[in-house]
Amino acid sequence: MSEEDWIGPHICRFDEPDIIYMEFHGPVSLEQGREVNRRHAEWGRTHDNVFFLINLKELDGIHPTVRKEAGPIMAAMPLRGALLYAAPMKARVAAKLILTAVNMFRRESDRLPFHFVATEAEARAGIERRRRELGLGAPAAPPAEARQASG
Secondary structure (H helix, E strand, O other): OOHHHEEOOEEEEEEOOOEEEEEEEEEEOHHHHHHHHHHHHHHHHHOOOEEEEEEEEEEEEEOHHHHHHHHHHHHHOOEEEEEEEOOOHHHHHHHHHHHHHHHHOOOHHHOOOEEEEOOHHHHHHHHHHHHHHHOOOOOOOOHHHHHHHHO
8 A cells, every 4th residue: 555545544545446445444524525536536536446445443424524525525436336344333324325416416326335345355246246237347456456466
């Protein structure tokens, strides 16, 4: 993992070919959240399809302004699904608010499916299922192998 992946105590990175991986540790401040949103907008402009893979185990809230700003940014992205894992109730509520708001900005046919699961493995399997539903090819290398090769 590179220094660029970190935003304060949080991780936000792009895993080729199409996964935006996020991991939150504690509260997300206004500055940190805006950097997450900036990266989302950038990656959304440069890719045809993206999926969120989000570890919410240690999320302790998201600044309200960031929540408001995230909806339109994510609605403009080619976001095809979101799999969230290890989420305690407070984190589920925060994430569901944002993702439900995203769907308010999308056409019915473009609604973002999102699911909460227990583990990263289940979340990655969910992304694979969604890729198949959309007729998208599988990644060239499994994410773990790709990370080991670059590390």
